[in-house]
Amino acid sequence: MRRGILFILSGPSGSGKGTVLSRLFSKHPEIKYSVSMTTREPRPGEMHGINYYFVSREDFEKRINNGELLEYATFDGNYYGTPKKEIESFLERGIDVILEIEVKGAMQVLERAKDAVAIMITPPDIQTLEKWLRGRGTNSEESINERLTTAKEEIRCLPKYHYSVINEESKQDECAELIYSIMQAEHHKTVHTSKIMSKFE
């Protein structure tokens, strides 16, 4: 049976990656989303164990010390991290896993899991990103400027990713399918398919 592949998906705040991912998972429910742990407060409608595991700083720091996290980073004053538990067992069972994490965490995963595949999702340009951030209506002027500055820094890391995809306005389904195609293509790399040779001996 084929082994699953660990995929990293990053993109600036406001790039629409959440919507693209929800389209991807609803069409391809066999893909596993890795639920992260965070110390930030839940937003209205977010559920523990579904969107995030919401924990205290003390709890988070205990897990760092116990080596329970594959990676972690601070973002906007809070801890965010990926629990190691479960990921390996999904991969062994042939299930692809997606980590939706920011750039610093992504770099840690690429160091530790050499066969992970990193994809960056970007808006078409900085003007569109600003429009989308304002359109949310939930961010203050200060927070919008902060996120735009962070976005520029994050996009500069694009060459460290294996792939990048543009989330064109109103084309989230196309973007989700493009990501799915990349995931399938990765499984057909000869490093994953060479076993077929034994059937021709």
Ligand code: 5GP
């Ligand atoms: P938000 O607070 O908007 O849900 O997430 C803020 C940022 O944290 C996003 O860029 C998101 O990709 C990132 N993030 C979410 N989970 C993790 C994680 O487990 N590790 C890291 N390094 N970043 C994460």
